Amino acid sequence: QVQLVESGGGLAQPGGSLRLSCAASGFTFSSYAMSWARQAPGKWLEWVSGIFSDGSDTYYADSVKGRFTISRDNAKNTVYLQMNSLKPEDTALYYCAKHPLMWTGWGTWDYWGQGTQVTVSS
Numbered sequence: 729q730v731q732l733v734e735s736g737g738g739l740a741q742p743g744g745s746l747r748l749s750c751a752a753s754g755f756t757f758s759s760y761a762m763s764w765a766r767q768a769p770g771k772w773l774e775w776v777s778g779i780f781s782d783g784s785d786t787y788y789a790d791s792v793k794g795r796f797t798i799s800r801d802n803a804k805n806t807v808y809l810q811m812n813s814l815k816p817e818d819t820a821l822y823y824c825a826k827h828p829l830m831w832t833g834w835g836t837w838d839y840w841g842q843g844t845q846v847t848v849s850s
Contacts, residue, residue, distance in 0.1 A: 730754040730839045732824045737844030740814050748809040748844060750824030758782070758802040761827040763834060764809045766820035767843075773823070777809060778834045787834060792818075814848045822846050 763778040777798040825837040
C-alpha cells in the first residue's frame with residue numbers, strides 16, 4: 729500500500745527555516761511526480777510545490793516562490809521541502825502528495841500523508 733509519512737514540522741519564528749521530509753513507500757517512488765500541499769486552519773488544501781519524478785524540474789506556488797525549495801532523493805524514497813524566510817501565513821498542516829503515473833497537472837493527487845504541522849509565530 730502507498731504510504732507517505734511527513735516529518736520535520738514544528739515552531740519557527742518569522743524569518744526562520746524548517747526542512748520537511750516525506751518518506752515514501754508502497755510504490756515505485758522514482759516513477760512519480762511528488763508535491764507538497766498545505767492546509768491552514770479553516771482553509772482549503774493548497775498546492776505549494778511540485779517536482780517531477782527524476783527531479784529535473786520543480787514548480788512553486790507564487791506565495792512560496794523564492795523562499796521554499798523542493799527536492800527529492802530517489803535512492804532514499806524521500807522528498808523534501810526546505811522552507812526559508814518563513815512567514816506567519818505559512819502556518820499550516822503540510823502534506824506530502826503523490827501524483828498519478830499519468831501526470832496531468834499539479835492539482836491532481838491520488839495519495840497524501842498524515843501531515844506535519846508548521847507554525848510560524850513570534
